[in-house]
Amino acid sequence: MNELTIFSPATVANISCGFDVLGCCLDGIGDEMTIRKIPQKGIRISKITGMDLPLETENNVAGVAGLALLKKLKEDINFGFEIEIVKKIKPGSGIGSSAASAAGAVFAINHLLDKPFTELELIDFAREGERLACGFPITDNVAPALLGGFTLVKHDEPQKILKLPVLKDLFIVILHPQIEIKTSEARAILPIQVDLNLAVKQWANVGAFVHALHTQDELLFAASLHDYIVEPHRSKLIPGFEEIKDTALEQGALGCGISGSGPSIFSFCKGIQSAQNVKDKLEKIYRSKNIPFQIHISKINPVGIQIVESK
Amino acid sequence: MNELTIFSPATVANISCGFDVLGCCLDGIGDEMTIRKIPQKGIRISKITGMDLPLETENNVAGVAGLALLKKLKEDINFGFEIEIVKKIKPGSGIGSSAASAAGAVFAINHLLDKPFTELELIDFAREGERLACGFPITDNVAPALLGGFTLVKHDEPQKILKLPVLKDLFIVILHPQIEIKTSEARAILPIQVDLNLAVKQWANVGAFVHALHTQDELLFAASLHDYIVEPHRSKLIPGFEEIKDTALEQGALGCGISGSGPSIFSFCKGIQSAQNVKDKLEKIYRSKNIPFQIHISKINPVGIQIVESK
Numbered sequence: 001m002n003e004l005t006i007f008s009p010a011t012v013a014n015i016s017c018g019f020d021v022l023g024c025c026l027d028g029i030g031d032e033m034t035i036r037k038i039p040q041k042g043i044r045i046s047k048i049t050g051m052d053l054p055l056e057t058e059n060n061v062a063g064v065a066g067l068a069l070l071k072k073l074k075e076d077i078n079f080g081f082e083i084e085i086v087k088k089i090k091p092g093s094g095i096g097s098s099a100a101s102a103a104g105a106v107f108a109i110n111h112l113l114d115k116p117f118t119e120l121e122l123i124d125f126a127r128e129g130e131r132l133a134c135g136f137p138i139t140d141n142v143a144p145a146l147l148g149g150f151t152l153v154k155h156d157e158p159q160k161i162l163k164l165p166v167l168k169d170l171f172i173v174i175l176h177p178q179i180e181i182k183t184s185e186a187r188a189i190l191p192i193q194v195d196l197n198l199a200v201k202q203w204a205n206v207g208a209f210v211h212a213l214h215t216q217d218e219l220l221f222a223a224s225l226h227d228y229i230v231e232p233h234r235s236k237l238i239p240g241f242e243e244i245k246d247t248a249l250e251q252g253a254l255g256c257g258i259s260g261s262g263p264s265i266f267s268f269c270k271g272i273q274s275a276q277n278v279k280d281k282l283e284k285i286y287r288s289k290n291i292p293f294q295i296h297i298s299k300i301n302p303v304g305i306q307i308v309e310s311k
Numbered sequence: 312m313n314e315l316t317i318f319s320p321a322t323v324a325n326i327s328c329g330f331d332v333l334g335c336c337l338d339g340i341g342d343e344m345t346i347r348k349i350p351q352k353g354i355r356i357s358k359i360t361g362m363d364l365p366l367e368t369e370n371n372v373a374g375v376a377g378l379a380l381l382k383k384l385k386e387d388i389n390f391g392f393e394i395e396i397v398k399k400i401k402p403g404s405g406i407g408s409s410a411a412s413a414a415g416a417v418f419a420i421n422h423l424l425d426k427p428f429t430e431l432e433l434i435d436f437a438r439e440g441e442r443l444a445c446g447f448p449i450t451d452n453v454a455p456a457l458l459g460g461f462t463l464v465k466h467d468e469p470q471k472i473l474k475l476p477v478l479k480d481l482f483i484v485i486l487h488p489q490i491e492i493k494t495s496e497a498r499a500i501l502p503i504q505v506d507l508n509l510a511v512k513q514w515a516n517v518g519a520f521v522h523a524l525h526t527q528d529e530l531l532f533a534a535s536l537h538d539y540i541v542e543p544h545r546s547k548l549i550p551g552f553e554e555i556k557d558t559a560l561e562q563g564a565l566g567c568g569i570s571g572s573g574p575s576i577f578s579f580c581k582g583i584q585s586a587q588n589v590k591d592k593l594e595k596i597y598r599s600k601n602i603p604f605q606i607h608i609s610k611i612n613p614v615g616i617q618i619v620e621s622k
Contacts, residue, residue: 021515154519155512156537162522193504196540201466203514204332208465210518211473214525226467229507 003036004111005309008104009301010089011096012172012266013140015150016225016257017205023151025144026172027301031100032086032308033062035108041080043067043105050087061098061129062105068128069106073116081109091133092183093176094264099141102129107146107305122146123161134183141260148304150213165213166300167221171275173267174259175244175282178292181237186261189233198228218254218270225255225268238263240289244282251278272297314347315422316620319415320612321400322407323483323577324451326461327536327568328516334462336455337483338612342411343397343619344373346419352391354378354416361398372409372440373416379439380417384427392420402444403494404487405571410452413440418457418616433457434472445494452571459615461524476524477611478532482586484578485570486555486593489603492548497572500544509539529565529581536566536579549574551600555593562589583608 009030015022031050038044043066045055057063062083070077083105089097103126110117117125123146127137143151143161150164205224212221235241235258244265248256252274253267267282269275275297286293320341326333342361349355354377356366368374373394381388394416400408414437421428428436434457438448454462454472461475516535523532546552546569555576559567563585564578578593580586586608597604 018514018518020511021518152515152518152522154515154534156516156534160519160531160534162519162531164522190507192507194507194510196501196503196505199505199510199513199540200331202510203329203517204463204465205467206514206518207329207332207463207521208471208473210521211463211475211525214522220471220473223465223467223471229510 001112001310003034003311004108004307005032005034006104006108007306007308008033008100008107009145009304011099011141011144012259013096014230014258014260016227016231016255017202017209018152019227019230020140021153021206022209023140023144023153025148025301025304026095026174026298028298029089029095029174029296031088031104033101033104033108034084035105035112036082037079037112038082039079041078043070043080044082045085046082047084048087049085051091053087053091059132061133062101064132065102065126065129066105066109068125069109069117069122072121072125073113077113081112090176092180094181094258094260094262095174095176096141096145096260098129098133099126099145102126103142103145104305105129111307119146120161144304146304148302149300152210164210166302167213167218168216169271170300171269171272172298172300173248173253173269173275173279173282174264174296174298175286176264176294177238177286178294179239179263181262183261186234186237189237190230191233194229202228222254225257227257231258234258234262238265239291240285241265243285247281247285248278251281253278312423312621314345314622315419315618316343316345317415317419318617318619319344319411319418320456320615322410322452322455323570324407325541325569325571327538327542327566328513328520329463330538330541331451332464332517333520334451334455334464336459336612336615337406337485337609339609340400340406340485340607342399342415344412344415344419345395346416346423347393348390348423349393350390352389354381354391355393356396357393358395359398360396362402364398364402370443372444373412375443376413376437376440377416377420379436380420380428380433383432383436384424388424392423401487403491405492405569405573405575406485406487407452407456407571409440409444410437410456413437414453414456415616416440422618430457431472455615457615459613460611463521475521477613478524478529479527480582481611482580482583483609483611484559484564484580484586484590484593485575485607485609486597487575487605488549488597489605490550490574492573494572497545497548500548501541502544505540513539533565536568538568542569545569545573549576550602551596552576554596558592558596559589562592564589
């Protein structure tokens with residue numbers, strides 16, 4: 001196999017109660033990437049369409065993640081890799097744009113090398129792309145992009161990534177207001193300290209969220225989707241957030257919150273009809289705001305990155 | 312049925328990462344209570360052996376919990392209840408002494424009335440006993456006493472109690488140094504605010520703990536048993552805590568921490584032999600300290616309060 005074309009999905013990190021811990025993988029929203037072996041050693045980003053992003057390997061998240069992988073290879077190889085990206089996830093959207101590129105690159109290179117690395121090792125390489133993108137080697141988006149479904153990042157050293165079960169017939173509506181929120185700004189707005197009482201409520205909800213997935217309890221899943229810590233601060237950066245959230249919940253969404261550090265807003269819905277209702281209403285509200293936006297419906301993607309074609 | 316004798320178990324609340332949220336039920340450590348119908352209305356505490364505790368109904372946790380139940384009865388009854396307690400769990404031990412009395416009383420009265428109330432309603436009545444004992448209607452001990460196994464208290468209104476699966480072949484060693492730690496002191500030593508970074512680690516571990524129980528993953532269970540928030544403060548109140556914890560973990564315990572607000576220390580062990588090893592070592596250490604103590608091995612009790620005899 002010399003060439004692989006893959007679909008590298010968008011992801012939602014944080015998920016209300018699970019700031020810096022929970023994530024899930026989307027379906028139908030993502031980048032397309034083609035990675036092929038070339039005689040020249042190292043990594044070359046040959047083409048990016050859709051967005052204006054740097055082509056220099058060291059300044060490109062896919063490039064940096066790929067280099068991190070090559071560095072850990074035990075045997076020397078006498079060839080390299082060329083990466084073409086059809087970028088569909090806008091950087092700064094809050095649905096894991098950099099993670100998709102970084103995770104996609106290492107997934108494909110690993111395949112073309114006959115899989116010398118485990119999924120957990122690939123996550124580590126992909127985190128180097130995140131380090132380039134936002135200054136921190138965050139895991140919450142690259143983990144669900146590579147593993148699919150819902151993931152939980154356990155932060156003690158060594159970090160552990162858990163793959164959680166998926167609730168049946170779950171859909172997600174993603175509203176992406178096309179405004180820019182810098183990750184640094186979204187981080188800076190958070191308090192360094194939080195009330196112990198609120199933290200207790202939050203960790204009870206993380207436990208309840210995990211239990212709800214294992215027991216397929218959609219009411220408990222919905223009841224666990226509260227964020228006492230982060231959303232009260234970050235929601236101020238997103239125009240109309242409260243109205244969007246209230247409307248989504250009124251329309252029957254199981255939960256609604258900020259995707260990643262925003263500005264995208266996710267709503268979980270049971271069944272496609274509910275997701276369609278929520279999408280229609282949110283679209284109507286946001287049209288009145290004179291802010292450009294995109295809105296998508298996605299299933300939860302249980303497998304993560306998918307191979308579209310191999311040669 | 313006019314009379315019930317029950318075993319009302321001790322419980323461990325908090326469980327490292329799960330401050331104010333997680334709890335589990337013990338086997339073989341608990342009070343014996345006999346509750347019988349009497350012609351006189353209301354609740355009468357007729358006898359307490361083993362400990363010096365108030366007999367006046369309004370000053371006794373079992374009495375207060377029983378009264379809370381009677382108040383919610385839809386139909387008038389022309390009889391009352393008499394409670395005898397053989398108290399084996401020392402108050403202030405940190406293994407749910409007041410919870411055992413309160414939960415036992417409402418469990419037995421509900422049985423003698425042909426079960427007009429659900430388990431969740433019984434938890435609410437028993438919490439009134441906790442309110443008398445420590446000033447707060449805390450749930451973490453009465454929930455596992457009534458439901459058995461591991462429980463998670465979700466704190467949003469309305470409070471939800473989740474029953475979690477039990478890890479196979481799990482034993483718990485309880486070391487009870489016979490010193491007094493007032494719950495008020497153990498509360499006062501806690502910070503009002505905590506670092507967001509630590510809170511994130513803590514809630515990742517609560518999620519990992521729940522996932523570990525569902526997947527029977529004992530390594531993950533062990534890896535989740537860290538407390539970044541409460542133990543660093545409360546452990547200072549327990550002589551030799553660090554030495555005990557280090558020893559328990561060296562001997563193969565899956566985790567070790569403060570039971571409730573202390574002074575009891577729990578160690579989870581896989582299998583009876585491991586529990587016996589841990590018990591032997593901890594016993595040896597504590598003997599050298601000139602502090603009176605008790606030490607027990609218990610299985611996790613999957614059912615909670617048990618009926619010993621009914622007439």
